[in-house]
Amino acid sequence: MTDSTVRIGITELPAAVRQFVTALDTRDTTAVTGILTPQATVTDEGRTHTGIPSITAWMADAASEFTYTTTPVAAERTGTHEFTLTQHLEGDFPGGSVDLDYRFTLEGTLISSLVIAP
Known part of the structure; x- marks a missing residue:
């Protein structure tokens, strides 16, 4: 944790x-259109997806590749508009389980950036 990081x-x-997160868990690609900025980015597995069409395609792809469950582990405010959610994933992907940080940046009430990484 940095000096400005606060557990919530x-x-x-x-x-x-x-x-x-609910849209990801339920694989509901249409649910994200009202919560992302038009040029939002999602970075996952080293690839960045820009814009709602690209992000919804990534979601559909990710949903078809593996079956998994998620459990929220911790949440932090890491800046004025930055939040991190740590989730534990278990499923049929290589390794079977992993803890991932979902690092969100907001622009107003919308998500402008998400980076998913261990």
């Missing part, structure tokens, strides 16, 4: 972050 409860994350 999962329910204290901004609504857009909670809605995006």
Whole structure:
């Protein structure tokens, strides 16, 4: 944790972050259109997806590749508009389980950036 990092409860994350995570968990690509900026980016597995069409395609692809469950582990406010959600994933992907940080940046009430990494 940095000096500006503050642990928060999962329910204290901004609504857009909670809605995006729910959309990922339920594989609901249409749910993200109202919670992303038009030029939002998602970086996952070293690849960056820019814009809502690219992000929804990434979501559909990720949903078809593996079956997994997620469990929220921790949440932090890491800056004025930055939040990190740590999730534990278990599934049929290589290794079977992993903890991932979902680092969100908001622009107003919308998500402008998400970086997913261990």
